[in-house]
């Protein structure tokens with residue numbers, strides 16, 4: 001069983017894609033970031049990626065790093081992340097943690113899985129963990145019935161698509177462009193090609209697409225060929241522009257726009 | 266712990282040195298790493314590649330580098346015989362050129378036209394810019410904004426050589442952030458770009474490849490010491506930043522169980538102050554920059570900023586093979602403070618007429634201690650990984666040599682030798 005697969009199946013039954021919003025915990029501070037997540041849920045986000053701040057976010061662009069640096073300096077850690085997970089759950093959406101590997105390894109892989117399950121989290125997305133290195137994580141997520149989301153990229157071979165899908169539970173994350181996170185003007189062709197390759201090789205798994213979506217039109221475009229539209233930097237931008245209650249509210253407004261986008265036919 | 270002379274079989278086929286190493290990277294880079302691994306394996310089996318690389322190392326870089334008896338310096342090392350492997354005499358002034366020429370040739374075999382690199386002290390950036398000019402590749406070097414200030418001379422050198430130098434202003438604005446920025450560039454441009462990593466760290470196969478390109482240091486030195494002294498050295502000493510010069514000189518001595526391998530880490534103000542870069546002495550295992558290894562981290566797994574007077578050692582991580590050599594007990598790692606390193610720097614200048622890199626001065630300081638511990642019968646081989654021209658300004662400030670202030674600051678005024 002998989003909480004993420006269930007919520008994605010429900011969206012599909014409604015003939016739409018799910019909206020997945022990312023926000024790191026702790027920017028501008030822990031309560032405001034949690035308020036923003038709750039506003040995103042109210043705006044229509046189905047799944048919230050609760051981001052763990054990390055000092056060396058090698059896969060992220062300038063917007064996310066700008067938000068995460070102060071959170072790292074303020075000492076935001078997994079205890080705060082679990083609080084955000086519980087708050088998202090209480091608000092009625094599905095929380096999934098997004099984290100680089102070292103903070104989880106340092107906390108203890110088994111302990112993290114147990115505490116995440118206790119907080120009501122569905123699982124975790126691990127952008128710098130490939131299945132070959134994930135033995136401990138796979139075991140811990142099996143014990144606690146958690147989802148584990150690995151990434152695929154346009155450069156992934158067919159063999160890697162198959163092995164990564166086999167290791168994943170919930171969905172696979174298709175990184176739609178070669179590059180780091182950030183808002184982009186156009187949805188890349190590479191995304192459609194990658195998703196159709198995954199569908200052909202592994203029709204059973206849900207595929208969500210991320211990197212670069214910032215508005216309802218792009219969300220509609222990506223929704224047309226994916227099970228879930230992942231939006232990160234655009235939400236972070238709301239709080240960077242206005243690091244306060246107004247920014248949290250703006251994240252909610254953006255979620256409502258994007259939620260309309262993923263429902264367009 | 267046990268000594269394992271069969272360390273020669275590491276890494277395993279998936280890039281692990283015991284629990285260390287591996288690949289902790291975004292999926293988008295896996296194909297590129299696989300491609301590098303395949304091409305590197307082919308190149309290693311290709312006599313034409315070996316011939317071209319040794320031709321460049323000989324005719325362009327100036328190998329083999331000499332072995333110098335540091336006779337007057339040795340008097341300060343308990344009378345032990347200190348031998349210097351002179352990587353400072355290589356073209357561009359450090360060991361870095363060995364790895365750079367190897368990887369630049371590999372870039373051509375990969376059919377890529379652009380190389381990117383990170384640099385701390387600027388030595389790796391200069392070496393990379395040099396190889397790019399030589400082989401007609403375009404070159405971008407990422408350097409922490411803090412380091413572009415500390416190492417202004419090397420910034421100018423890279424620009425003269427035709428490279429773009431990008432100052433990095435994210436995070437701590439030093440080497441670790443330059444590496445993050447270079448990885449970002451690589452993910453976005455991997456089709457035409459090779460990331461020419463400057464030390465024996467990072468995801469598999471980088472630690473293996475960088476070691477293999479630097480092994481020449483230890484191979485030459487082992488033969489030179491045997492010929493000069495008639496036996497193997499008691500100790501091989503090298504400074505450890507990411508670990509490339511150290512693994513290069515250590516590697517061929519690993520099966521020689523009687524030879525102690527000692528890595529000297531930058532202890533900055535002292536490991537106990539928290540302001541240091543002594544990753545193995547003061548850190549713990551974790552994941553940074555694509556591999557599992559020792560690193561400086563806090564209780565949340567966030568990387569702690571390192572501190573060292575030496576830009577080239579100012580890095581909170583270390584290559585995975587050193588972590589493994591440490592845990593197995595085959596190598597020892599010791600901390601050397603800024604003050605110890607600068608005293609050894611000054612001593613080598615005055616006793617041997619060699620201005621060493623501040624990085625290498627950490628190894629020299631280690632040799633002074635080891636010599637006193639082992640006594641006059643000992644033979645200590647030191648990797649003099651680079652020359653100190655780039656450090657003249659730092660040293661002038663440190664010793665107060667600027668503005669005619671020579672009296673008060675003369676570091677070895679009372680030198681008995």
Ligand SMILES: Cc1ncc(COP(=O)(O)O)c(C=O)c1O
Nearest residue numbers: 388506507508509510577624651
């Ligand atoms: C002369 C010299 N030695 C040593 C180092 C440290 O690097 P590594 O530990 O990879 O040899 C540097 C790095 O810039 C250097 O310039």
